[in-house]
Amino acid sequence: MSRRSRPWPAGLPCWTDLASPDPAAARDFYAAVLGWEFRLRGDGPGAYAHVVVDGEVAAGLGPVNDAQPGGWTVYLATDDAAATARAAVDAGGRVVAGPEAMGPQGHVLFVADPSGAVTGAWQAGALIGAGVVNEPGAVVWEDLRSADPDASRAFLRAVFGLEADTFDGAPGGYTTLRLADEQVPCGGAGPLFGAPEPGWLVYFLVPDADAAVAAATGAGGSVTSPPEDTPFGRMAVLTDPHGARFAVMRAPDGAPQPDRS
Known part of the structure; x- marks a missing residue:
């Protein structure tokens, strides 16, 4: 939290x-x-x-x-x-x-x-940005989905100072991102992975990914990627009634979340 x-x-x-x-x-x-x-x-x-x-x-x-x-x-x-x-x-x-x-x-x-x-x-200025992350309902992760991941990572490094790291078990072409003087990742970047166009995918923490999927479909949304267990938690990609893609994620019990405090 x-x-x-x-x-x-x-x-x-x-x-x-x-x-x-x-x-x-x-x-x-x-x-x-x-x-x-x-x-x-x-x-x-x-x-x-x-x-x-x-x-x-x-x-x-x-x-x-x-x-x-x-x-x-x-x-x-x-x-x-x-x-x-x-x-x-x-x-x-x-x-x-x-x-x-x-x-x-x-x-x-x-x-x-x-x-x-x-x-x-x-x-x-008066708004610092988000005042809460890594809590149910708030952002917990973000991925950049790119048609040219290497070019995107080079851009993020040059403009925002973000470094890319590989890790065991990563999907093909995917890396985490972190500030150069930090060890804790703050996001990820990789290929499109089925996204219709380049852009960011935002993950929101939920207490129950399956319940969030059911609520989304009940409210007129659709499922892009059904709930799946991963080493980082149970997650799903959804589309809201107007076509905006986002992800929901339930972290494994006791798993530490990125500390952005």
Whole structure:
């Protein structure tokens, strides 16, 4: 379990949000599957909302826009969004949108790596990003699925300082990611593994993966990969009613989770 009240170190995943064509319906779906509560940040059915898990902000959910055509986005922390934008271009990527000031909350940037995978960058202001991770309903892991994993990993290293590590039993072409001066992984990167396009897959911790799958299908979602036992826990990949892919995961009893506190 991890709670956080200070800005995330540069390079670490610090936030995720969903851009949905129907935010109100999406809120109902994820409330049914993950037990989420919401704090609306504006008026109307398309208002951006903060996801609340056990009283702490865990993620965001809002409408599609020019920067986010749809689906889940992972944001890596940055101390200087403008410098990150320049580094992304120098590393062979491109700036999709930003940097843009989001009032006192912080600055946001979207960059695409050479494979086309879009990553968000967040320079904290009043909003540090997620205040809770590794608890039921909150983010526990994130994978970058790429058509060119080596190019994506080189981009993440050059722009965000993330190093890649292999490990025994890893699926073909998959590595973990970590900050250069840390030993604990903070995510992973690998081939598409059946994903329709490059991008991040976000994993949410749940107490029962099978129950989450049943709730998702009952609420109008679909199963992309059925529940499966792995060395890292029982997990499944789901698609919400509007096509956004995400994963649910129940960690093995007593298994340590990435410490991002």
